[in-house]
Amino acid sequence: STPPPVPSITQQPQHVTVAVGATATFSIVATGALPLGYRWQRGGVDIPGATAATYTTPTTTSADDGAVFRVIVSNAAGSVTSQTATLTVGRGWRQIGAAVATPGFDPTLAVDTNGVRYVSYTQASAGFQRVFVKKFENGAWTVLGGGAVNAASNESARENTLIIGPNNLPELGWYESTGVQVARWNGAQWDKIGTDLLVNRPSDGTPRSLQMARVGSDLIAAWIEFVAMPTPQQRIAVQRYDNATGTWSGGFVPGVIDAKFIRLAIDSAGFPAIAYVPDRGIAGDGAIKVARQSAAGWAVLGGDVGPVPVANSSGVVANYGFDIRYDSAGAPLVFGSVDGLRLFAFRYSANAWQPLTGADGVFVSLDPVTESTALMAFTRGGPAITVAYARQHRQNTGGLEFFTEFLNWNGVAWVPVGDTLRFFGRTLSPSLTPTGEPIFTAQANSLTNEVVVQQFVP
DSSP, X not given: OOOOOOOEEEEOXXXXXXXXXXXXXXXXXXXXXXXOEEEEEETTEEOXXXXXSEEEOSSOOGGGTTOEEEEEEEETTEEEEOOOEEEEXXXXXXXXXXXXXXXXXXXEEEEOTTOOEEEEEEEEETTEEEEXXXXXXXXXXXXXXXXXXXXXXXXXXXXXXXXXXXXSSEEEEEEETTEEEEEEEOSSSEEEOSSOBOSSSSOSSOOEEXXXXXXXXXXXXXXXXXXXXXXXXXXXEEEEEEXXXXXXXXXXOTTOXXXXXXXXXXXXXSOEEEEXXXXXXXXXXXOXXXXXXXXXXXXXXXXXXXXXXXXXXXXXXXXXXXXXXXXXXXXXXXXXXXXXXXXXXXXXXXXXXXXXXXXXXXXXXXXXXXXXXXXXXXXXXXXXXXXXXXXXXXXXTSOEEEEEEEEEEOSSSEEEOSOOBOOOOSSEEEEEOTTSOEEXXXXXXXXXXXXXXXXXEO
16 A cells, blocks of 8 residues: 655744744644644754644743744654744844855845845855855755856856845846846756847947846846947946746837936836936036836936935035835835935926925935945835935044934835944845845945845844
8 A cells, every 4th residue: 555645844934033022933834644743842852732733932032032943743654844943032133144155245135025035145256256145044044056156157247136036036137248147046946037138239348237127927127238339328228028938128228328327116017217327427426317118118207306416525426325116106206315415205296306205305414524324225125115324423533333224204204114223334235024124135344245134123
């Protein structure tokens, strides 16, 4: 006769975060020949009485922070042990696991709908700059695929970007001198999506400022290409991948020839909008503009976005970060800081850019004597509109302190999310967990270029 099937786990226990004084519940789904037995463990030791598919802890204390749980499922045919799940207890910013990489450069964070965290970054390996993606599971950061995504390439990777695809798995973009590369994780390996992407061939320069977004099962990628002839131009390229046909199509955004940085958003009809900063040469960056595609083609919306930028003491206007989103009513929103002192938000309404709040849209004003914006970034996806920015504060002793803060737009005003964090990284890639808590990755140490992930525990 056929032996009964050994238990199989179809849903692993998930990490749980609770406040001090709450309880935490872990659960599992398993199949196999009945009856199934369950034996929960904490730190590898059996928990008395924890013999069901779900286990709820007693009231937690700060001493429970970091505890690791797993369950052994058994039947007459054998047993199987689940992955571990970590309990986080207490309010405040917490580092997720050990460092993701040391060193690591240009880290990007993506969080799937189950709260699973992924980080991409680049790192020198065998004479090339390789790009890696790690997933946080079982209390540790693990490389997807066991190595670099571009391990077979004879080119170095640049400026990677990471998003979550329609299958709730990560998709990665990066660029090499030969063009933009895109790959998706299928659960076991990285699959390349199409060939090297460039609009202008042969290339006159390495593409940069890569952005990616999903449109249903399709994918949109946008970047800047340098075109040398007939006159030097910095064009915005936009390509769409049709998942049904497996083909890329698109071209340059017409009328834009001087883009220095770009950010991408997608409207409810699936059309892209590109916020960009014009390059003004030795004068630095221009004011933010937005080009949006519709069924009628591309158009630049309403002129410059934001208050008039102020040049620094050297006469240069510098960009400290900006982004574009769509609100729930389908209107574009642009956030930015072009002078290092004022953070602003504008909404496109009645064919013009209108301040989201206040007379000029400014929601953070820093003291020009003691403070300045170090960088700013924005969460992508989800209903919440959340801004993260880092500022540097000059102390009386002359030394610098760095702070990272998150602000959430509630429809009327900007409200702090979490506590101010004494932390600064040279890059900042923020997101939100499925329950709305801020989380970000950054290069945390300018000497070792250590990549870490910090999450706020409510």
